[in-house]
Amino acid sequence: xxxxxxxxxxxxxxxxxxxxxxxxxxxxxxxxxxxxxxxxxxxxxxxxxxxxxxxxxxxxxxxxxxxxxxxxxxxxxxxxxxxxxxxxxxxxxxxxxxxxxxxxxxxxxxxxxxxxxxxxxxxxxxxxxxxxxxxxxxxxxxxxxxxxxxxxxxxxxxxxxxxxxxxxxxxxxxxxxxxxxxxxxxxxxxxxxxxxxxxxxxxxxxxxxxxxxxxxxxxxxxxxxxxxxxxxxxxxxxxxxxxxxxxxxxxxxxxxxxxxx
Amino acid sequence: xxxxxxxxxxxxxxxxxxxxxxxxxxxxxxxxxxxxxxxxxxxxxxxxxxxxxxxxxxxxxxxxxxxxxxxxxxxxxxxxxxxxxxxxxxxxxxxxxxxxxxxxxxxxxxxxxxxxxxxxxxxxxxxxxxxxxxxxxxxxxxxxxxxxxxxxxxxxxxxxxxxxxxxxxxxxxxxxxxxxxxxxxxxxxxxxxxxxxxxxxxxxxxxxxxxxxxxxxxxxxxxxxxxxxxxxxxxxxxxxxxxxxxxxxxxxxxxxxxxxx
Numbered sequence: 001x002x003x004x005x006x007x008x009x010x011x012x013x014x015x016x017x018x019x020x021x022x023x024x025x026x027x028x029x030x031x032x033x034x035x036x037x038x039x040x041x042x043x044x045x046x047x048x049x050x051x052x053x054x055x056x057x058x059x060x061x062x063x064x065x066x067x068x069x070x071x072x073x074x075x076x077x078x079x080x081x082x083x084x085x086x087x088x089x090x091x092x093x094x095x096x097x098x099x100x101x102x103x104x105x106x107x108x109x110x111x112x113x114x115x116x117x118x119x120x121x122x123x124x125x126x127x128x129x130x131x132x133x134x135x136x137x138x139x140x141x142x143x144x145x146x147x148x149x150x151x152x153x154x155x156x157x158x159x160x161x162x163x164x165x166x167x168x169x170x171x172x173x174x175x176x177x178x179x180x181x182x183x184x185x186x187x188x189x190x191x192x193x194x195x196x197x198x199x200x201x202x203x204x205x206x207x208x209x210x211x212x213x214x215x216x217x218x219x220x221x222x223x224x225x226x227x228x229x230x231x232x233x234x235x236x237x238x239x240x241x242x243x244x245x246x247x248x249x250x251x252x253x254x255x256x257x258x259x260x261x
Numbered sequence: 262x263x264x265x266x267x268x269x270x271x272x273x274x275x276x277x278x279x280x281x282x283x284x285x286x287x288x289x290x291x292x293x294x295x296x297x298x299x300x301x302x303x304x305x306x307x308x309x310x311x312x313x314x315x316x317x318x319x320x321x322x323x324x325x326x327x328x329x330x331x332x333x334x335x336x337x338x339x340x341x342x343x344x345x346x347x348x349x350x351x352x353x354x355x356x357x358x359x360x361x362x363x364x365x366x367x368x369x370x371x372x373x374x375x376x377x378x379x380x381x382x383x384x385x386x387x388x389x390x391x392x393x394x395x396x397x398x399x400x401x402x403x404x405x406x407x408x409x410x411x412x413x414x415x416x417x418x419x420x421x422x423x424x425x426x427x428x429x430x431x432x433x434x435x436x437x438x439x440x441x442x443x444x445x446x447x448x449x450x451x452x453x454x455x456x457x458x459x460x461x462x463x464x465x466x467x468x469x470x471x472x473x474x475x476x477x478x479x480x481x482x483x484x485x486x487x488x489x490x491x492x493x494x495x496x497x498x499x500x501x502x503x504x505x506x507x508x509x510x511x512x513x514x515x516x517x518x519x520x521x522x
Contacts, residue, residue: 090477091402114403121402122395130391134383141352141382142375211476215468216351 009127012037012080014087016131017065020072024251026135028150028208029064030088030128031057032077040084040120043108054101055081057153059230064151066240071247074146076132078124083109085124088150088207091117095204096125102159132212140216147177147219147251150208153227154198163198167191167243168224170199172206173214178221180250188246198224219254270388273298273341275348277392278326281333285512287396289411289469290325291349291389292318293338301345301381304369315362316342318414320491320500325412327501332508335407337393339385344370346385349411349468352378356465357386363420393473401477408438408480408512411469414488415459424459428452428504429485431460433467434475439482441511449507459485480515 034056036042042050049055061077068075078087083106089096097120099109112120139146156163167185171178178195185193199205206222213220223243230236295317297303303311310316322338329336339348344367350357358381360370373381400407417424428446432439439456446454460466467483474481484504491497 091398092404092406092477096402117404118399118402121398126391126395126398129394130387133390133394134387137352137382137387138379141357141379143353143378145353207476215472215476216353 009131010123012124013127014076014078014131016074016076016135017068018074019065019068020074024144024146025071025073025247026132026139026146026148027064027068027071027073027075028132028148029057029060029075029077029152030086030150030208031082031152032061032064033079034081035079036081036084040108043083043106045083045104045106045108049104050081052104053153053155053227054104055083058227059225059236060151060153062233062236063153063225063230063239063243066237067151067244067247070240070244074135076128076135078128080124085120087125087128088205090204090207090211091121091125093204093207096121129208129211132208136212136216136218145216145218147221147254148209148213149177149220149247150222152222152224153230154224156226156228158198163226165192165194165197166226166229167193168195168197168199169193170196170201170205170222170224172201172209172220172222174217174220176254177219177250180253181221181223181246184246184249184253185243188249189242191242219251270392271384273385274388275337275339275392277335277337277396278329279335280326280329281335285405285407286329286332286334286508287393287400287407287409288325288329288332288334288336289393289409290318290321290336290338290413291347291411291469292343292413293322293325294340295342296340297342297345301369304344304367306344306365306367306369310365311342313365314414314416314488315365316344319488320486320497321412321414323494323497324414324486324491324500324504327498328412328505328508331501331505335396337389337396339389341385346381348386348389349466351465351468351472352382352386354465354468357382363416390469390472393469397473397477397479406477406479408482408515409470409474410438410481410508411483413483413485414491415485417487417489419459424487426453426455426458427487427490428454429456429458429460430454431457431462431466431483431485433462433470433481433483435478435481437515438480438511441514442482442484442507445507445510445514446504449510450503452503480512
């Protein structure tokens with residue numbers, strides 16, 4: 001790691017780590033943490049619930065760091081649980097501070113007043129997106145056009161149904177990078193890889209991309225890895241070693257001049 | 262005015278004024294100011310150039326305040342000249358810190374190094390958009406969905422050519438509010454009113470809307486008034502009195518339930 005650029009912006013600001021010159025790729029992990037700090041505390045969840053996939057994306061932070069190291073990327077991650085505030089959801093969405101997540105009710109989110117929603121949003125969501133915006137705008141002002149890639153993991157069983165997909169590549173309005181990553185994953189790996197699985201932009205999962213990448217026309221994609229494949233530090237590293245060349249080749253494909261007709 | 266909410270965010274942050282509960286409308290004036298503060302100073306421009314339309318949108322701030330007062334809106338405006346940093350341009354666009362504006366070269370912008378571009382961007386653009394984002398996200402967290410309307414003025418003569426349009430309504434991807442404002446302007450006023458004139462989103466003039474309104478699906482539009490029609494405080498007030506009911510009726514039209522087929 002070359003530098004921890006900043007963790008300013010209040011006690012719940014994201015952490016930014018630079019593993020290279022930040023020019024080509026910025027990696028984002030909105031669901032990196034299952035911390036339940038005061039003043040919100042555990043929201044009435046059991047210790048088991050706080051460790052479960054409803055609270056965070058297990059393995060995603062380690063995978064992202066492994067990718068950042070190999071790609072020379074800058075990465076940014078949230079420092080509180082998505083159940084306190086989900087930085088990949090707009091402030092008016094129920095999922096921003098969900099009262100129910102999959103099969104679990106979240107007592108501390110059951111009856112939030114508008115002012116309480118606004119306070120949590122200001123404490124967690126605003127510093128997260130301000131820090132990411134600062135990174136992106138700084139790159140643009142210097143003449144660089146980073147790709148924005150969000151890193152997620154998903155549970156192998158959801159609402160009782162097993163999921164066979166292992167690697168999902170989700171796009172928003174701009175499909176270029178997602179399609180290139182899928183093609184490279186299918187060419188380079190044996191992962192069961194699908195576009196827009198296990199869910200898609202229609203499920204409101206691409207908020208960060210819409211807010212931060214689309215307005216600047218930056219290449220962007222959301223990556224989803226099934227969390228049983230990144231359940232240990234060794235597995236996170238192995239997956240990073242497998243996916244870093246996939247991403248690098250996809251970026252090269254997107255940056256290549258269009259072929260003559 | 263009910264309150265000056267905030268002018269934090271450094272010496273070049275925008276000013277926010279609340280004339281109501283901010284629920285329904287947020288007005289934005291990126292080109293309100295022709296101030297050339299240190300450390301940048303006058304950029305080598307003459308006093309006459311600093312007063313001209315290349316430095317700011319004359320009349321736009323007074324018009325916006327008149328509209329905010331009548332609509333009970335919150336408004337936000339830049340406090341430095343667009344020639345120092347144009348908050349309606351992305352950091353990589355030449356127009357963000359233009360070396361030439363219409364017929365005038367801007368000596369202080371002629372040979373900016375990447376680090377100088379990044380510093381100006383961080384001093385002016387980031388606090389402007391952070392403050393606007395905070396206003397919008399706070400409204401959303403409280404269950405409100407404000408319309409975002411940017412207020413501009415344009416010169417009657419550009420590159421030697423007179424312009425006959427008096428009131429331009431410019432849309433980005435979402436045309437709803439712009440079309441409703443145009444229809445109401447044509448019904449309620451005798452202004453020569455056109456859609457996407459004297460320029461359009463293709464000219465990169467809708468950056469604020471793309472960055473702040475589109476990601477949240479908020480109603481949005483950019484209004485352009487020919488500056489000879491708002492050349493005095495009295496004319497600004499008269500135009501505000503004419504356009505406030507146009508905007509109010511257009512918002513009501515957009516918020517009305519769709520008619521049965």
